[in-house]
Amino acid sequence: MIDTHPTSFAGVTPSPAWAFAQYQQIRANLPEGLPAEQQPETRTLDSLAPLVDQFQAFVFDAFGVLNAGPRAFPSAIRRIRQLQERGKTVRILSNAATASHGALVAKYQGMGFDIKPGELVSSRWVLEQSLVRQPRQGRFGVLSPASSAPDTLGVDWLPVRPGIQAEDLDRLDGFIFLSSEGWNEEVQQVLTQSLARHPRPLLVANPDLVAPRGDCLTLEPGYFAHMLMSQSAIEPEFFGKPYRPAFDAVLQTLGGIDPADILMVGDTLHTDILGGQAAGMKTMLITAEGALQGMDVPDCIAQSGIVPDFIAPLI
Structure with missing residues (x-):
């Protein structure tokens, strides 16, 4: 199976240094860290072996x-x-x-x-369990490839993939971001414009900005969700680390x-x-x-x- 997670977007090709800088830019949107007086003294080890017991x-x-x-x-x-x-x-x-x-x-x-x-x-x-505890009303656009089986989400849904029209997005009551597979600049722009016109919930299963896939990094839903947040009046709800x-x-x-x-x-x-x-x-x-x-x-x-x-x- 060919992996279609994006390895570049709008001229950006992610590297470890770029990803670290991006995380630093969104630091205010992440959980608070430990105060200085509670920071641990880091121990460098060869592996996890000394910690097993x-x-x-x-x-x-x-x-x-x-x-x-x-x-x-x-x-x-x-x-x-x-x-x-x-x-x-x-x-x-x-x-x-x-x-x-x-x-x-x-x-x-x-x-x-x-x-x-x-x-x-x-x-x-984690997202699916939240949807069981707190059912969401209305129809949600699901950002994912067809192979991801969105039926397990338990919501009324419409696929949001390249080629979808702005009027289709405007009729939806919210969005669920599962995967960046197949994502591109065109669909990001259409979704940004729709959310700017009419802010609605955005539930993000995967907050990662990048993921290592062999010899490259791919751009993940967290990167696009934070971009959407900066360009529209929405506050995504994140479910992952x-x-x-x-x-x-x-x-x-x-x-x-x-x-x-x-x-x-x-x-x-x-x-x-x-x-x-x-x-x-x-x-x-x-x-x-x-x-x-x-x-x-x-x-x-x-x-x-x-x-x-x-x-x-x-x-």
Whole structure:
């Protein structure tokens, strides 16, 4: 299957340095970080191995930590297996929202990760649970490819894809952004103009600005949602990391484990580390692949003021 997530948009081709700068620009729209007096003293490790007995539960970001696009990291498969054999509680907390929850679980099982449906919390699943608790009235435009099975959302919906007309958007009561797959400048402009004329709810499953997919970064729904927010009078509702709905959902699956006994492991300071700290978890930043690959990591930490408890190249 050909991946059609955009690797460029309006002359922008994302790089780790560009993505970091973009996260810094939207910092005011993200959760607050720890005050200076509560920042941890970061320990640099070769891997997660010395921490296996220190924590009761381990929560892993997916892209950049377990895999890059369709490529799973063999060391990650081995580490997850080791933790499970040691009786540790393992969760995957993913902002991926193109695939339904069941399809995403099957994807990671197919990569070699021995996980059950209850061990993966996706931002799409978090959104779907919110829609069950608080049904939204009216007809929603769903921003996603046909393969993403939007019927699982449980709303009356119309697909929003390239070629849709402005009058069709104006008749909708709100929008749900699942995936940037197939997104382009034309449909972004039409949606921006429609929301500027008539502000309506925008529910965003995936707040990521970029995602690592092998040898490139793709632009993700968070990038386009923040652009929409800056160009119209809307306040998107985000369901994935670093926002609380995602972390509250994963904590609920952990049966009352103290957040201080949970290690959040991710590759992005502004989503995984910031969100984990805001939820009271300890954090580990992974640097060999993903969002900060090739970057001056200490400088990024200093600029952002987001300080992980631990740093390692891989898990």
